[in-house]
Amino acid sequence: MFAGYPSVDIADLLDTYDYVVVGGGTAGCVLANRLSRDVGASVLLLERGGIQDSWISRVPLFSSHFASDGSRSWVTKSIAQGHADNREMEIIGGNCLGGSSRINAMLYTRGLPAEFNAWTKSGSWDYRSMEPHFVKSESNLDRKLDSEKHSGTTGGEWVHRSHNHLHWVHSEHIIKATSSMGIPYVEDPNSPFQPAHGCAKLHYSIDRRGQRCSTFAAFLPRQLALSRTHRLHICTNTLVCRIELSGGSEAGAVKSEGVWVKSRNDSTPPILIRARREVIMCAGPIGTPHLLLLSGIGPRDHLKDHGIAVKKDLPGVGSHLQDHLTVPVQFCVPVSDSLAKIQLRPWIILKELFLYLFFGLGLLLSPVLELSVFIQSRLLDKEFNVSSYSEHDMDSSNPENRPDIEIMPVRSGDITYAHTDTVQIAWGEVNKHRQGGLCFFTVMLRPTSMGTIRLNSNDPALPPAIDPNYLSTSHDISAHRKAVRFALRLKDRMVAQGYPVVTYSAPDFDSDQEIDAYVRSKCQSTYHYSSTCRMGPEHAGVVDEDLKVHGVEGLRIADSSVFPEILSTHIAAATVAVAEKCSALLQGPAAPEPSIV
Ligand SMILES: Cc1cc2nc3c(=O)[nH]c(=O)nc-3n(C[C@H](O)[C@H](O)[C@H](O)COP(=O)(O)OP(=O)(O)OC[C@H]3O[C@@H](n4cnc5c(N)ncnc54)[C@H](O)[C@@H]3O)c2cc1C
Structure with missing residues (x-):
């Protein structure tokens, strides 16, 4: 039985x-x-x-x-975050x-x-x-x-495993653009022999x-x-x-x-x-x-x-308490190069269901993020290129070489990210613009801000007071500034390569003040x-x-x-x-x- x-x-x-x-x-x-x-x-x-x-x-x-x-x-x-516009x-x-x-x-x-x-x-x-x-x-x-x-x-x-082949046209453009910025493509990000930074094809459980x-x-x-x-x-x-x-x-x-x-x-x-x-x-x-x-x-x-x-x-x-804080910088891309194609053309889901059920393939495997770019920001020059580095800089066993910025290109404006607080090119917007979404989640990997978990009450069923204390150090805000600027340069490279990507949500001006205000108003947890x-x-x-x-x-x-x-x-x-x-x-x-x- x-x-x-x-x-x-x-x-x-x-x-x-x-x-x-x-x-x-x-x-x-x-x-x-x-x-x-x-x-x-x-x-x-x-x-x-x-x-x-x-x-x-x-x-x-x-x-x-x-x-x-x-x-x-x-x-x-969380408790209200004083350095992030008092947002909970x-x-x-x-x-x-x-x-x-x-x-x-x-x-x-x-x-x-x-x-x-x-x-x-x-x-x-x-x-x-x-x-x-x-x-x-x-x-x-x-x-x-x-x-x-x-x-x-x-x-x-x-x-x-990885998703084997890349699903999205813009992924090819990201590989090409990062490589032109001096960041190598890494086929197996879990190999101990990989370089200390790179644009890596990701693996999934x-x-x-x-x-x-x-x-x-x-x-x-x-x-x-x-x-x-x-x-x-x-x-x-x-x-x-x-x-x-x-x-x-x-x-x-x-x-x-x-x-x-x-x-x-x-x-x-x-x-x-x-x-x-x-x-x-x-x-x-x-x-x-x-x-x-x-x-x-x-x-x-x-x-x-x-x-x-x-x-x-x-x-x-x-x-x-430590966490990776992320700031979304959002773009519009062609519908066909985004999961928005399922939202706008619901019949596609039938094809995808068929592919998934019979061959274990397709969009139901959730290839919303197939690459990530890991960067040591100390190696970036004024143009945000890695123009020179030594063998020592690429030694992936040396703690000094741990990357401090990650750019996660996620297909937003689609069902997977419609529920988050700050990433809201959701159903209505997708329909209005007839565009798909691509979001560069810029992540700060080596935060110096530290927070706390403390008791709110003695009742174990109630959540404790969680204070991640995000952006409480000048290091962290300046690292985020760099990450956002890098994301925008990367997008410029993709445009120069002929990929049709248009900014949807980003700082209005390239000043430190403007970027810092954007970071504080948009940042969110990556739940790490x-x-x-x-x-x-x-x-x-x-x-x-x-x-x-x-x-x-x-x-x-x-x-x-x-x-x-x-x-x-x-x-x-x-x-x-x-x-x-x-x-x-x-x-x-x-x-x-x-x-x-
Ligand atoms: C939305 C989201 C996306 C993420 N994406 C990724 C990703 O793609 N890749 C990645 O590497 N990491 C990711 N992470 C982070 C990663 O999944 C976690 O850091 C990791 O799984 C934590 O494992 P853990 O065992 O420490 O805690 P958990 O897996 O959270 O386990 C803790 C368990 O304890 C239980 N528990 C808590 N309190 C009590 C209690 N009082 N009594 C009984 N049970 C209790 C909880 O219900 C829970 O099941 C993500 C996290 C989230 C939330």
């Missing part, structure tokens, strides 16, 4: 498990899979959202937050099994070796030690000879059938979950309210004993579930610090202000929050290099909150690698080491 997905009701949970994983998101699904491989271990995975699996939720084009019904998303507002920014994360990997844009980017070599100052992590943890879970369907030894082949669960390969689909598919029901309990629609800690300040060493959980479907009081070995936090860059604060781990004065008993004074909790429980020594960080929370026994963190600093790329791939590393740490030296193919 057909069995549904094996989710365990909160009333049927055991009193004690060996491991309790908090948050069934991107990282949590990986941990649940790896820890439950051990037939002798019992594992509980707790997720506040539901399973929310449907065909539509697996079709790449329809499954990102921007094109879906919001049922898999958690959406809230939209904050988005996942709220279902698979977490943000169910609603993100599926971009699979490992980042340069330089990213992880920069983490060395916070511990012993570097690219060499991280590479096996990427390789362990990935299957790269576009394996290239030069990266064979450094890339997962067919063994891993988490599949990624899409499986062999053309479906979104979220960490839910990859690591906790129904068959696997069913085969492990005796040792892996997956409990959804369940809110973790706080961590149960024994000891503390005067009472000696702090130890994590388990977690308090309650159903989101009724008002029964929370119950305590104990962890025999460890509690592993995977509630994400907002949920994890929020739960630590509610449990009495965090900055002493802040906890006291909220009447919470201080178990461990750890100032780094919820501090050092990180570093809110970062790895580092106790005075500056929250976890040590074994991902153990400083001064608390039996508690680790294994999600994107532990990044010592934000990466200069999209961060889901590294989140999975961190979770893989955590599982290797937990399973000890006896656990089989991931091997490089």
